[in-house]
Amino acid sequence: MKTVDARGCACPEPVMMTREAMNEDPSHIEVLVSETCAVENITRFASHFGYAIQSKPEGEDTRLILTK
């Protein structure tokens, strides 16, 4: 499992960081983001590659759990 902290990163860095994590461990990635648009972008990107996506609020932020 690989965890990515993309909080406070501008577009499109959260998606790029997620992609890099997918290259390291494609089966299970967790991404912590602070922006709704990052949640949307990562969800769109990950679902395109066949990931199941769970989203959990974590304080002011959101944890996205990507598995396949």
Place this chain on the structure above:
Amino acid sequence: MKKHLPVILTGATIGVVALALVAFGNPANMGFCIACFLRDIAGSLKLQSAAPVQYFRPEIVGLLLGALVISLLKREFKPRGGSSPVTRFILGMVVVMGALVFLGCPLRMLLRLGGGDLNALVGLVGFAAGVGLGVLALNRGFSLKRAYAQTALEGAALPSLTAVLFLLTLIAPTLFAFSTDGPGAKHAAIWISLAGGLIVGGMAQRSRFCMAGGIRDGMIFKDFHLLWGSLSLLVVVVVGNLLMGKFKLGFADQPIAHTDGLWNFLGMALVGWGSVLLGGCPLRQTILAGEGNSDSAITLIGMVAGAAVSHNFGLASSASGATLNGKIAVGVGALILLAVTLINMNRKGANA
């Protein structure tokens, strides 16, 4: 297709509102232009003294407040900032200087293209090339570092200040400069402009509409989501102009444009490159500033400063073409973007 619907609707709405604003009095192919409008605001605030381009454009007020109100309603108003603010200020200056050499931000570039202005096609190729340079930087780890939570005051400062200044232009107009001739004197009625800005600001907040993001995401991820918005905007504007008999295909004699191809290309290349480094085009920066992003707010203030410099020092083009000072500014701007790019290759785990 369903997931693209919000951004397609936003593009179409921007197209309709832009056509309406021109019909109600805005300069031709200038229903919206973030660079030109910030330039006019700079003139109105007497930060630059070019008499034809001074007007406190209510569209900008509407964009900021529309994004602010909708983000508050949707609980997406998040004051945040601190991601290289001074660098962003300077990037904002460079982007607007490039835009004023071309004579339009990426949004007006599409509106010009939709009016048949083929100089904008040259600009679009330059813009895409500039976005490509930004993508190269991102792929090699470019980052302006993280933003952090800020106070509500920090997040709401720029939209509030803009609203107060706008009210002052209504209560005490003699404090401000207003063009009596030229593009600055051409505008729709204040409340129409404000309403147009509010509608577009709200919709762009919801859909994350961005001119640079579409090309960028297409290049990096083969994700064409945002491009659907630009495409729908272009289609609506072309059809609208054809229906109203305003579509005029060609290079020569286009409204508020010049035919200097090289500088149309290079000016917009600067805008594309700078926009990717900033994380979005001038419209997107305006919307983010409305959502409480103080990094985008400082970028907007940089754009106002850049617009003032452009007109005070003769960098902005006119219908007769780019100026010598403008050409030098594009060269200097490119060097600044190169330096910013090379110094900020710091994101961990990047591909290169």
